[in-house]
Amino acid sequence: MDSAAPLYEAAPFYFGVSPKRLYGFHHPPQVSLGKSSAVVICAPIGQEYIQSHRVIYQLAVLLSRAGFHVLRFDYFGCGDSEGNFDQGSLVQWTKDIHTAIDEIRNRSKLTRLSLIGLRIGATLALRAAVDSPHVDSIIVWQPIFDGRLYLEELAEIQQDDYQGTEFQKKQIRDPSVMETPNEILGFPMTSELKLELEMISLDALKLRPDIKVLVFCNNEGSKSVGDLSRFLKNHPHADFHVIADQSEVWMLYRRVTPFSSLQYLSKWIDTVQS
Amino acid sequence: MKEHAVAFGRDRSLVGVMTENGTGNLSAKDNITGVLLLTAGLDHHVGPNRIYVKLARRLAEMGCVVFRFGFSGTGDSGPRRDKLPASQSVIDETRQAMDYLERLTGVKRFILIGLCSGAITTFQVAVADSRVKGAVLVNPPAPNTVQTELMREHNYYWRYALFNFHNWMRLFFLQSDYRSVWKAVSAKIKSWLRPNYARSVEPPEVVDEITKSFQSFQERRVRLLIVSSYSESELGEEYIRRVARKEYKSMKGSGLLSTKVLRGSDHTVRPLAGQEEMLNFISEWMVEECRFGSEFGSRAIDGLLT
Numbered sequence: 412m413d414s415a416a417p418l419y420e421a422a423p424f425y426f427g428v429s430p431k432r433l434y435g436f437h438h439p440p441q442v443s444l445g446k447s448s449a450v451v452i453c454a455p456i457g458q459e460y461i462q463s464h465r466v467i468y469q470l471a472v473l474l475s476r477a478g479f480h481v482l483r484f485d486y487f488g489c490g491d492s493e494g495n496f497d498q499g500s501l502v503q504w505t506k507d508i509h510t511a512i513d514e515i516r517n518r519s520k521l522t523r524l525s526l527i528g529l530r531i532g533a534t535l536a537l538r539a540a541v542d543s544p545h546v547d548s549i550i551v552w553q554p555i556f557d558g559r560l561y562l563e564e565l566a567e568i569q570q571d572d573y574q575g576t577e578f579q580k581k582q583i584r585d586p587s588v589m590e591t592p593n594e595i596l597g598f599p600m601t602s603e604l605k606l607e608l609e610m611i612s613l614d615a616l617k618l619r620p621d622i623k624v625l626v627f628c629n630n631e632g633s634k635s636v637g638d639l640s641r642f643l644k645n646h647p648h649a650d651f652h653v654i655a656d657q658s659e660v661w662m663l664y665r666r667v668t669p670f671s672s673l674q675y676l677s678k679w680i681d682t683v684q685s
Numbered sequence: 686m687k688e689h690a691v692a693f694g695r696d697r698s699l700v701g702v703m704t705e706n707g708t709g710n711l712s713a714k715d716n717i718t719g720v721l722l723l724t725a726g727l728d729h730h731v732g733p734n735r736i737y738v739k740l741a742r743r744l745a746e747m748g749c750v751v752f753r754f755g756f757s758g759t760g761d762s763g764p765r766r767d768k769l770p771a772s773q774s775v776i777d778e779t780r781q782a783m784d785y786l787e788r789l790t791g792v793k794r795f796i797l798i799g800l801c802s803g804a805i806t807t808f809q810v811a812v813a814d815s816r817v818k819g820a821v822l823v824n825p826p827a828p829n830t831v832q833t834e835l836m837r838e839h840n841y842y843w844r845y846a847l848f849n850f851h852n853w854m855r856l857f858f859l860q861s862d863y864r865s866v867w868k869a870v871s872a873k874i875k876s877w878l879r880p881n882y883a884r885s886v887e888p889p890e891v892v893d894e895i896t897k898s899f900q901s902f903q904e905r906r907v908r909l910l911i912v913s914s915y916s917e918s919e920l921g922e923e924y925i926r927r928v929a930r931k932e933y934k935s936m937k938g939s940g941l942l943s944t945k946v947l948r949g950s951d952h953t954v955r956p957l958a959g960q961e962e963m964l965n966f967i968s969e970w971m972v973e974e975c976r977f978g979s980e981f982g983s984r985a986i987d988g989l990l991t
Contacts, residue, residue, distance in 0.1 A: 423690035423700050423761055434690060434702070436761055464729045468761060490731055491690065491702050491738065573951070597734030597955040 421475070423491075426484075426514045433507055434491035435484040437518055438471045444478030448523035448547065448684045449515045452483045453508055453532035453539075457496070458565075458596035459661035460489060463529060466660040466668055470527070473677045479684075480519035484511045497599040501535065501607045508539035516545065523547050525680050530661050531555050534611060541616050548623040548683045550676055553661070558608035565595045572596065572663060596663070613641075623648040623683045627676065629659065650679070686745050693754075693785040698763035699778060701730055701754025703786070704741040718818075718974075719792035720744050721782055722753035723775075723799035723806045729760040733800065733953035736960050740798070743964050747971060749796075752786050754778075775806045776813065783816060794818050796974065798967065801826060801952065804921065811907055812898045819908040819974050821967055824952050825921030831886045832927065836920050838869045876927070883927035892928055899925075899932035903941060910943045910970045912963060914950045943970060 421439060425432045440446065452467055454460050471481040485492040486507045488499035512524055525548040528536030533554035540546040555561045594600055618624070624646060658669035689703045722737045724730055730753045731738050741751040755762040756775050765774055783795055796819040799807035804825035811820040827833040846852040855861045875882045884892055902909060911922040922944055926933050936942035945966040950959025 420692075420697070421763075422692055423702075425688065425690055432688075434688075436700075458734070461729065461731070461734065465727060465759065490729075490735070491688070493688070495739075496735065573956070594957045597736075597953070597957065597960070599957060 427507075427510050430493055431487050431503075432493045433484050433487065433510060435482055435511065435514060436468075436471070437515070438475035438481040438483070439519075440478045440480060441476045442478050446478045446480075446684060447521060448525055449480040449482070449519040449521045450474050450525045450527060450680060451508065451511050451515055452481065453511075453526060453528035453536040454483070454485070454489075455530035455532050455661050456486065456489055456499070456504070457598040458663065459530050460485075462663060462665065463661045464490075466673070467529065469668055469670075470673045470676060473673050474680065477677050477681055479680070480515060480521065482511055482515040482518075484514075495599075497601050497604075500604060501531075501538075501611075505535050505538045508535055509543065512539070512543055512545060523684070525549065525684065527676065527680075528552065528554070531561070531608075537613070537616060537618070540622060541618060546622060548625075548680065549618075550625045550627055550679065552676070553628045553659075554626070555608075555611065556613060558611035561611075562595075562600075562605065562608055568663065569596050618646065620647055623650075625650045625652060625676075625679050627652050627654060627672070629654045686742060688741075691785075694757075694778065694781050696763075696766065698765075699754055699757065699781065700761035700763075701752055701782065702741070703789075704745040704751045704753075705790075706745050706748055717790065717792050717794075718749045718971075719783070719786045719790065719795045720749045720751045721779065721786070721795060721797050722751065723779060723797060723803035723810075724753075724755060724759060725799065725801035725803040727759050728755075728803075730755045731760075734955055734960065736954055736963070739960065740964055740967065743968055744971060747968060749971070750786065750790050750792055752782060754782055776809055779806060779810045780814060783814065787816075796820065796971070798823070800824055800954070808898065811909075812901055815905065817907060819910075821910045821912065821970065822921065823912045823954070823963065824914055824919050825911065825925075827920035827924035828891060830888065830891065832883050833920055833924060835868070835872045835883075835886075836923055836927070837918065838865060839872055840920070840923075842866065842869045843873075880930060884930065887928055895925060895929045896932055899929050899936060903932070903936060903939070906941065908941050908943075908974055909936065910945065910967070912945045912947060912966055914947045914952060914954070914959070916951065919952065943973075945970075 421437065423434065423436045426435050427433045452471060454467055455463055467483055471483050474481045484507070486499060486504040488494035488496045508526070515524070516522060522545055524545045526536040526540060526546055527550040528534065529552045533551035534556065536549055537551060537554070540549050626649070652675065654669070654672055658667050658672065659665055660667070660669060687705055691703055692698070692700050722732065722741060724732065732740070732753070737753045741753055744751045756778050757763065757765040769777065779797070786792055793816060795817050797807040797811055797817055798821040799805070800823040804822035807820050807822055808825070811817040827836070852861070913919045913922045933942065947954065947959050947962050950956070950962070954960050954963050
């Protein structure tokens with residue numbers, strides 16, 4: 412088959428039921444290699460999603476060129492999906508992953524699935540994988556396993572970002588604003604979501620032993636590996652890879668595409684699915 | 686309210702979302718204003734901090750059809766196949782988006798809204814395309830010129846250093862950059878003594894372009910809103926005010942130009958309070974805009990007031 416001619420057209424669309432319709436983008440295979448599984452990419456949330464959006468797009472393109480059906484989508488209240496960010500929750504977003512799984516299964520007519528999750532998307536993907544009989548491999552890219560640490564990191568970035576601004580002056584006048592921020596980097600942070608993030612725990616999660624797992628993180632992210640290794644201790648199919656290029660694609664103002672990382676991820680999926 | 690995901694453009698590689706108020710009554714075509722939200726740099730069509738989604742929904746509630754999309758190679762849009770430079774392709778693609786919206790909904794009257802480099806595209810398309818009846822420039826950047834550098838220094842001293850105790854200490858203990866202080870003070874004096882000073886230090890072609898653009902807006906009765914965050918680095922509005930002084934004053938006098946300042950926001954309109962302030966400025970201006978163009982305005986005003 413001519414590799415330049417796509418089998419289907421890549422297209423944006425809405426799916427799910429109003430008022431919680433989700434925005435999705437289906438990247439069909441660009442070559443017919445008879446892959447037996449599809450891929451769903453689970454994005455980060457808030458500012459981390461804004462920053463990493465194009466890298467996720469590029470990963471989807473790479474996977475579709477490798478012959479996979481790929482679905483990128485926005486959680487409820489995020490990106491182009493219906494709702495506002497402050498209406499979202501980890502429970503809702505995990506449900507959204509299941510909705511996305513059903514959608515790509517219908518579109519691709521395939522039953523097997525890989526999930527790729529970045530940051531909180533990785534944590535949500537693990538949760539969804541526990542309840543889904545269709546997922547047989549999962550990549551967790553710089554996952555969040557310690558919600559408190561995650562919130563602290565975001566608050567620290569926010570402090571640096573607002574240095575010298577009127578907002579910071581307000582915080583100096585009223586320290587309580589700083590202690591209990593109701594927003595993180597331009598997105599509302601409700602007390603309910605904050606609580607959910609603080610309560611993130613892998614202890615209750617029981618992945619099926621046949622699911623293949625790749626943990627993909629940089630040195631900074633590997634600080635969470637203690638939690639992760641407890642989680643994966645008895646998992647027979649767990650790989651761990653430290654990112655060489657150290658690109659933190661979810662961080663403010665980076666906007667660098669780590670092609671070698673994306674190729675590694677695509678190749679891993681290709682290998683475990685063949 | 687309804688949102689539709691669409692792929693459009695010559696090879697359907699541009700991707701965007703159209704938002705409308707959900708009445709489905711697009712047959713009253715003459716009364717509808719099409720609003721395009723133009724992205725900046727490599728931004729996705731949800732805009733910085735997802736603010737374009739909020740803005741699109743707010744304006745759709747007022748009765749407008751709002752279209753936000755990614756330029757080629759950004760957001761969900763594919764790359765261009767030709768070698769047109771980005772400075773030109775953004776103009777071409779904005780016009781493709783207007784053509785698409787016109788074909789789809791029948792709207793013939795457009796308002797463009799852009800932030801940062803999206804504001805530059807907004808300005809350029811507003812000059813080039815007579816279908817554009819209004820433009821909103823949010824934090825438009827100033828060109829990298831002598832005047833911009835002078836304004837940056839001036840704003841630093843007059844908005845920040847003057848009120849900072851440590852700067853005064855440095856001044857008294859001979860630790861300041863006196864050359865830079867003098868440059869800022871002398872530029873201030875010169876601008877008082879010679880109102881056209883800013884114009885005289887700028888490249889003539891830049892001055893000419895801005896002046897002619899403003900003259901064209903006045904002839905066509907295009908309305909302009911410039912929204913700027915309060916920061917020493919937000920210089921676009923001030924640049925236009927200094928360089929095209931006469932035309933700026935004339936447009937303001939005739940009600941064609943409005944300016945607003947976001948007191949507590951940074952360049953990408955963070956934090957949340959600044960976003961709300963921006964949404965209010967733009968929606969209030971849209972009400973005025975609709976009153977201004979009375980032949981099409983009743984629908985939007987009714988939508989807002991009910």
